[in-house]
Amino acid sequence: MRPAPDAEETKTVAYPPGPPIPALLQGLLYIRNRAQMLPPLRQRYGDVFSVQVPPFADNLVVFTRPEHIKEIFAGDPRDLHAGEGNQILGPIMGQHSVLTTDEGEHARARRLLMPAFNGAALRGYRDLVAEIAAAEVDRWRPGSTVITLDRMNALTLEVIMRVVFGVTDERTRAALAPRLGRIVTIGPLQYIGLMKPALQKYPPWQSFHGNMAxxxxxxxxxxxxxxxxxxxxxxxxxLSRLLQAGGDFDDEPPLTDAELRDQLITLLLAGHETTAAALSWALYELAVDPEVQREAHQAVRAEDDKSLEAVMKEAMRMRTVIPGAVRKLTRDMTIGGWDLPAGTVVACSILLAHRSPQNYPDTWTFRPSRFLDGEVEPNTWLPFGGGVRRCIGAGFSLMEGTTVLREILSRYRLDAPAGAKPERGKVRNITTVPRGKARILVTPR
Known part of the structure; x- marks a missing residue:
């Protein structure tokens, strides 16, 4: 890794333009109101602009064009550190997580985790997901209003705990589930405070760290x-796969308990919260669009999982759950025509790519068929990131979402409750979820 430029060099850097407001205010807006902040910035400053997001990035350069995003994702991971860029996750995921490590350590973690999420493994998990989804829907009362965000969080957490731990002691799972739930429901400002160790002695951070312990x-x-x-x-x-891993890959040692802990908490949290949010958005969009719901139900009857998967993909596009994928430069680089010094954090804006009229002319039309017609161009649909850091659980998430949609749509018609206001997004920890929790009325078919 090359050293960062000295102070004199840093002063002369010409970063892309950005808003002339105090850094703390920029950071607050970015973390709490990014869906409202970012589109006007692109409109004013163009497809590349800078924001300041203390304490995570003094200079965050945002890229939105497909060719720039491709350039970043295809770059040498030794030059573009995703783990360093993801340090916001460190207080929870740990220093060994596949999301917070780089280079050799990241490659090792990913290599050991991948067999648990390959095609054969996914086929083995599908029946388990269907069983858990059926048990969840069995508890719904016909004609009732279902709070989908809460129910999808419970469902996907049960799935990921069973997949990660297998059928183990029910008391352990019962003790773990509510504690994990307390993590995913924290607000963005509390999340920021986790980066400040001095706050650990004060509420609400004190109780948070007690919960983590x-x-x-x-x-x-x-x-x-x-x-x-x-x-x-x-x-x-x-977990059982990971305990047996190591030693077969270039004589690597097995994972330590600390490494196992960090991978487990990463899978438990990242493996359920994002999928739960995406499912909630998908069910909401189906409830407010009877024609698209009719087509999705036809797909269920025809056992057409590709069309159901397209519903999930369109929900992930139009209701972006994670706003961007970041990398920290380890050397001076030119990206998108901009000369940037080592230490700069660059962001591929998933949110802006998904909302670009150039990428999606009918941006605010919920149209899953676009993913079946071959019209979605590369580097424009990015919910799982890209390059060597693409989420290893991407296939699992889509399989899970498709299976859950099939179970629900085979039994119920979905409608928006009378008088319900249109759903808007709300930032919860680092994800965007339905502010009103996507309540839907379920009527037997």
């Missing part, structure tokens, strides 16, 4: 118990 105790206890499980070699859950 309890989660760690549960995870380490599960790791210890699984290491001695007599049927470890026959198990297919992620």
């Amino acid at each position: 309890a989660i760690d105790d549960l995870l380490y206890a599960e790791i210890a118990a699984r290491r001695t499980a007599p049927d470890l070699a026959e198990r297919t859950d992620v």
Whole structure:
């Protein structure tokens, strides 16, 4: 890694233009109101602009054009560190997480995790997802209003706990689930405070760190118990796979307990919150658009999973859950025609790419068929990032969403409750979820 430029060099850098307002205000707007902040900035400053987001990035350069995004995703991961760019996740995910590491350590973690999410593994998980989805929908009362964000969070958390841990002690899962729920429901300002160790002694951060300590105790206890499980070699859950990994890849040592903890918490949180939000948005859009819902129900009857997957993809496009994918430059680089110094954080704006009229002329039309007609161009649909850092759970998330939609649509017609206001987004931790929790009325078919 090359050293960062000295102070004198930094002063002469010409960053892309950006808003002339105080850095703290920029950071607050970016973290809490990015969907309202970013589109006007692109309109005023163009397809490349700068914002300041302390304490995460003094100079965050935002790119929105497909060719620029391709340039960043295709870049050498030694030059563009995603782990360094994702340090906002560090206080929760840990220093060994596949999301917060770079270069050799990241490559090792990804290599060990990938077998748990390949095609064969996904086929093995599908029946489990269908079983959990059916049990969830069995609890719905015909003619009732379902708070989909809450129900999808519960459903996807149950799925990911079963996939990660397998069928284990029910008491452990019952103790873990509510504690994980407390993490995903924190607000963005509380999340920012996690970067300041001095705040740990004050509420609400004090209770947050106490909750994390309890989660760690549960995870380490599960790791210890699984290491001695007599049927470890026959198990297919992620934890059991990881405990047997290592040693076969370039003589690498097995994962330590600390490494296992960080990968487990990453999978448990990233593996359910984003999918739950996407499912909530998808169900809401189907409820307010009877024609698209009719087509989706026809897909269920025809066992056309590609069309149901397109519903999930369109929900992820129009209601972007994660706003961007970031990289931190380890050397001076030219990106999109801009000469940027080492230390700059660059962001591929998923939100702006999904809302670009050049990429999607009918931006605010919920039209899943666009993903079946071949009209979606490369580097314009980015919910899972891209390049060597593309989310390893992308296939699992789409499979899970498709399976859940099939179960719900096969039994119920969805409608918006009378008098309900249109849903808007709300930032919760780092994800964008329906502000009103996407309430829908369910009527038996």
